[in-house]
Amino acid sequence: MKDRIRIGISACLLGENVRYDGQSALAKHLTGTLADYLEFRPVCPEVGCGMPVPREAVRLVGTPENPRLVGRQSGKDWTDTMRQWAEGTLDKLADERLCGFIFKAKSPSSGMERIKIYPEEGGQPVSYAGVGLFAGMFMDRFPLMPVEDDGRMHDIRLRSNFIERIFVEHRWNKLLDEGKTMKGLIDFHSRHKMLIRSHDVAGYRELGKLVADGKNLGIETLFDQYHARLAKALSLKPTIKKNVDVLMHILGYFKKMLTGDEKQECLEIIENYRNNLVPLIVPVTLMNHYVRKYDVAYLKEQYYLNPHPLELKLRNHA
Template sequence: MKDRIKIGISACLIGQKVRYDGQHAKAPHLTGVLADHLEFHPVCPEVACGMGVPREAVRLVGTKDNSRLVGRSTGTDWTDAMREWASSFLPELEEQRLCGFIFKAKSPSSGMGHVKIFPENGGQPVSYAGTGLFAAMVMERFPLLPVEDDGRLHDVGLRANFIERIFVEHRWNRLLDQGRTMKGLINFHTRHKLLIRSHDVVGYRELGKLVGAGGQADTDELFENYHQRLAKTLSLKPTVKKNVDVLMHILGYFKKVLTRDEKQECLDLLENYRNELVPLIVPVTLLNHYVRKYGEDYLRDQYYLNPHPLELKLRNHA
């Protein structure tokens, strides 16, 4: 794949031996077939801010709203060093125009949530609601960036949603490269309509209104507002119910051409999918067949029917 999607990732997850004990935490579910479509930009904030390998393990100390990064044994405070390095590194990260970031779960520097926070005087954790210092700064600097951690990405639904979002973000960046024009935005929105609808009907309608009134708005402001609402909408996971709604909508395009038996076959497959007897790929494959057979150009261009490469098998389990 020549046009790879740029992704930030904790370096240990792709096999780099940068953990405190000199080992890695390679994640096969992220470095297998998926890696063929991604351009990884690895970073280990603990090494980058000067801790070295191997090193003393660190942890978060304090409270959720005011936590510090300190050594487990010596109590050495790395908070300022981490923040100073991250502040200088984030502008470089912005230049990469990443389409997403995969963090190391539960890491005191890179965990995006559920990180242990310990009391000042030692003892057991007082909270499991912490966020790694570096991860927090990345998410604050890039609030629209799709982010996940390696632990959550074991969940098939979360993985499918994250990968779908980074593919959309990639296409959004390509749109920006072509220039901010109403024609480009209309084409982008048109091709993503059904995919957006599968995430949230309210967001689908609001994005449609933004595009519909776009000719009366400042172009830069319109693109920013659209991107913000798009990111919020896609952060909501599709459900079986939402997908059935979209699939029924697609089926409506063929009501005048399908035979009675063909219609019934589609309805039976949708019912089987609704009852979780078959995965999403089954009704989608049949509808794609009818799109090709009857030359439905509008549906052929819909990313919902082909949101990402088939070899990722993300709809084989949904």
């Protein structure tokens, strides 16, 4: 893929020996076929802020609302050093216009959720609701950006949703590169309609209304509001019920074209998908067949039918 999608990633997941014990945490499920479509921007907050390799392990101490990053044995406080480094690094990452970030699960600096918080005096964790210091600052700075961690990326539904979102974010950045125009936004929205609907029906309707009323908002406000609502919609995961709704909606475009047998075949396969007898790729492949056979121009443009490369096999198990 020539036009690779740029995402941030914890450096240890790429095989860099930057962990506290001098080892890596190579994530082969992220560096296989998926890597053919991505341009990774590796980040190790602990090494970045000056910690050596190998080093004393650190942990979060205090409360989930105000955690501090300290050495496990020495108690050395790295919080201010990490925050200062992170502020400068986040400025640089903003310039790189990332489309997403994959964090290292369970890391006190890079974990995105459920990080252990320890009491000041030591002992067992008092909370499992912490967020890694750098990860928290990143998500505060870029609240609309898709993020995941290497552990959650083993889950096919979470993996599929994240990858679908970074492809959409990549196309959004390309739209911005072409300039903010009503024509460009209308085209973007039109091509993403069914994909959005498969995530969030309410969001699909609200985004349509937003585009329709766009001339009354001003182009900057319109783009900001659209992107925020789009990110919220895509953060909701598709379900079998929502996909069936979209598939039936697509089928409606063929009602005057399909023969009786063809329509019955479509209905049977959609019903098999509804009953979890076949994966999503089966009805989608059939719909793509009829899009080509009957040359339905509107459906040819719908990203729902081709949201990401087939090689990723994300719909083979959904």
